[in-house]
Amino acid sequence: MPFSNLPPLLAEALATRGYAAPTPVQAQVIQPEAIGRDLVVSAQTGSGKTVAFGLAMAGQLLGEDGRILPSREPLALIIAPTRELALQVSRELMWLYGQSGARIATCVGGMDASKERRQLNHGAHIVVGTPGRLRDHLERGALDLSALKAA
Known part of the structure; x- marks a missing residue:
């Protein structure tokens, strides 16, 4: 499964870093049923967890254009x-x-x-x-x- 369901700017960043497809942990957090939910993720070192939680919160932080939502306070x-x-x-x-x-x-x-x-x-x-x-x-x-x- 490619990163096709992500905002284009994130998909481009991933492609630039050499990601052609999500790791198993990343694939789980970008499933439609996971969006906006609290998640508990456990996986081995090097499995892509850090990028996974970056991807998991994208729906709450980015607008439809893929840009960060405007805010003076942390999102x-x-x-x-x-x-x-x-x-x-x-x-x-x-x-x-x-x-x-x-x-x-x-x-x-x-x-x-x-x-x-x-x-x-x-x-x-x-x-x-x-x-x-x-x-x-x-x-x-x-x-x-x-x-x-x-x-």
Whole structure:
């Protein structure tokens, strides 16, 4: 099954990365019955899970033209248990959503929190972070989750 049922900009990003067809885990999350639902996904390392959840939330984040929906507040929040995983997830989502106009902010310990606040203030559509740093931004009023469509 090719990526024909995805917004063209995402399908193009996948093709550019060499994806000709979805991995099994990706195929499951883009099924019509999975769209807009909460999903629990478990698969081996290297199976395409990160791209899978990027694909799974596309229906909530992109308009009919395949562009990111307009918003000053984040539309999606991804919480990763470690800094390394958050950075990996952010990198994957950057290429996947790059052509859609999405702005992605990564909020993790050990990085410049003031730079993260600037990214959040400039309107990040997708926020990826670790629990401690996200909590810090929430407590300081830098992170507004009122517009979330996917978490």
